[in-house]
Amino acid sequence: MDTKTAQYETLALYIGGRFLGANGRPEQDVINPATGEAIARLPHATPKDLDDAVNAASEAFQTWRHTPAIERSALLRRVASLIRERAPQIARNITLDQGKPLAEAVLEVQSCAEHAEWHAEECRRIYGRVIPARTPGVQQTVSREPIGVCAAFTPWNFPFNLSLRKVVAALGAGCTLVLKGPEDSPSAVVAMARIFHDAGLPAGCLNVVWGVPSEVSSHLINAPAVRKISFTGSATVGKQLASMAGAQMKRMTMELGGHSPVLVFDDADVEQAARFLARTKTRNAGQVCMAPSRFFVHEKAYERFVDAFAAEYASLRVGDGLDPQTQMGPLAHERRVQAMQSLVTDARERGASLVCGGNRLTDTGCFFPPTILTGVPDDARLMVEEPFGPVVPITTFSNTDEALARANALPYGLASYVFTNSIATAEYTANRIEAGMVGINHFGLALAETPLGGVKESGMGSEGGIETFDGYLVTKFVSQASRVP
Structure with a gap:
């Protein structure tokens, strides 16, 4: 056909x-x-x-x-x-x-x-x-x-x-x-x-x-x-x-839906995790209820993660989904474009730094670029409201319990992600993170044979x-x- x-x-x-x-x-x-x-x-x-x-x-x-x-x-x-x-x-x-x-x-x-x-x-x-x-x-x-x-x-x-x-x-x-x-x-x-x-x-x-x-x-x-x-x-x-x-x-x-936290520890394969997460976030222009959306990266791995993530994410080709060269399509409707712009503006007003993207791409069509913000405070709307789009907030943490407390701070609990090469850290976080689904070092969710569902307001x-x-x-x-x- x-x-x-x-x-x-x-x-x-x-x-x-x-x-x-x-x-x-x-x-x-x-x-x-x-x-x-x-x-x-x-x-x-x-x-x-x-x-x-x-x-x-x-x-x-x-x-x-x-x-x-x-x-x-x-x-x-x-x-x-x-x-x-x-x-x-x-x-x-x-x-x-x-x-x-x-x-x-x-x-x-x-x-x-x-x-x-x-x-x-x-x-x-x-x-x-x-x-x-x-x-x-x-x-x-x-x-x-x-x-x-x-x-x-x-x-x-x-x-x-x-x-x-x-x-x-x-x-x-x-x-x-x-x-x-x-x-x-x-x-x-x-x-x-x-x-x-x-x-x-x-x-x-x-x-x-x-x-x-x-x-x-x-x-x-x-x-x-x-x-x-x-x-x-x-x-x-x-x-x-x-x-x-x-x-x-x-x-x-x-x-x-939810506002999925991502915990990246300094013992993870940091650059590989960054590239994987960039590709995962690209799916459906970030309009995925299980999309990674709050990025907490250990302070010792932060710079390496941001550099690798930006190198993969910022270079994505955005365009019409019928174009075989397109890697990320438009947002589903104009309302989503306006929502992305509003979240970026709020984060920057609260002190966040813009790494890439940040403004709609064209007057015609609902195209918004891959966008990364660093140093996003926890009270920014982007960290509190599910973005449901290609805008990524990245911030640091210094210890595991701090990361878990911030990950669990919202009333949502659908999906969550942990990147670490430590079995002890993987088990500790999986047992304490408040979410219906936990992906450790990969996505692996929403398969026919696996349950999909959340806790709390998810x-x-x-x-x-x-x-x-x-x-x-x-x-x-x-x-x-x-x-x-």
């Missing part, structure tokens, strides 16, 4: 097994962040559409919940095969509406085939157990049952990956769902719906809607038939959704790994006597 000339995805709602176009519904423009041009129109769901989606999911659940796990597994395997087959086209459209380089978009889509296959295997292993009874003639069993209709809300930075994770977990567990994807980068979610449709998923098991986020989330969370909420996004919005869901005692999985629950179905299942205990005593 020629990814340069192929047509952009035809955008639609997907309700009750049918793809629905605008047909008089409200619409919004979808913007290419590399050019600022509108590339498509996205239809918004009406209140009736949202009700229809919930009703379709509720009706489908009555059958899907009893579908044998081996059949659900087979469907997810078909989905994995179609993902691999359609990855080039889906990836191209992600680059068009989200901005990331095409190679990164391809990797995002292709990796999702593994997630579908992992859930295909694990859904066959949702086991119960027998508990020995205290009385003869009594059988005690525990079973895990699907919770019901789920409402899922996913962000724009990894539109295919973060949506698919929720869909395969819900469907694999025997649930049905209504998914509101990201209006800024919608093509991947529509393409995903087409994959499940073509794989033979029964109508109503998956429904996709679009609209004003606050209006859609409120409508879906308050729908009586919806029993579970899954959200990936900011802590601010997550708290609002959790408040609505909590008022009705609805189950929640919340992945709310959320609750996990996606992936053997924990992946926990949020979509309820536990039922049955105690049965052979006769009335």
Whole structure:
């Protein structure tokens, strides 16, 4: 397939097994962040559409919940095969509406085939157990049952990956769902719906809607038939959704981002760690919830680290994601450019020094350069607020406990990173850092077989790994006597 000339995805709602176009519904423009041009129109769901989606999911659940796990597994395997087959086209459209380089978009889509296959295997292993009874003639069993209709809300930075994770977990567990994807980068979610449709998923098991986020989330969370909420996004919005869901005692999985600390010790391979972290930070222009974002470097290694990091980071080629020479694409929308500029200005006003970057690159498109600031004080906004972009603050520490205290000072705890060649230091920091995930001397996170989730204000629950179905299942205990005593 020629990814340069192929047509952009035809955008639609997907309700009750049918793809629905605008047909008089409200619409919004979808913007290419590399050019600022509108590339498509996205239809918004009406209140009736949202009700229809919930009703379709509720009706489908009555059958899907009893579908044998081996059949659900087979469907997810078909989905994995179609993902691999359609990855080039889906990836191209992600680059068009989200901005990331095409190679990164391809990797995002292709990796999702593994997630579908992992859930295909694990859904066959949702086991119960027998508990020995205290009385003869009594059988005690525990079973895990699907919770019901789920409402899922996913962000724009990894539109295919973060949506698919929720869909395969819900469907694999025997649930049905209504998914509101990201209006800024919608093509991947529509393409995903087409994959499940073509794989033979029964109508109503998956429904996709679009609209004003606050209006859609409120409508879906308050729908009586919806029993579970899954959200990936900011802590601010997550708290609002959790408040609505909590008022009705609805189950929640919340992945709310973070502000990932990086601890680089003087016994690490300092230059190699710097180059690795520069490449890691480049991914999706830093718009990654697990991206390294607060850099604490031991004072004895500080200068070497900054020099090596800057040499790798400052030279990156920024441009349109469809250009094969591009190493970092644009930010996803104009709001992110303004946010980066504001964080840089605040840090410099508080005494930080600018090593490279610092100002938007062009008037057209949402391009912001790789930016490094040194000597950033802990009270700067850049050290307190998740930047979600290519701006890097680097500061020093003198001892391990100081570094841990500063790393743990924020209310977030999603990912964290430690670079050291000392086994003792690695174990000490891993046991004391407050985060749901710790990477030591590498990235190694967000794989299909590993749990993804945070602590503190970074959320609750996990996606992936053997924990992946926990949020979509309820536990039922049955105690049965052979006769009335």
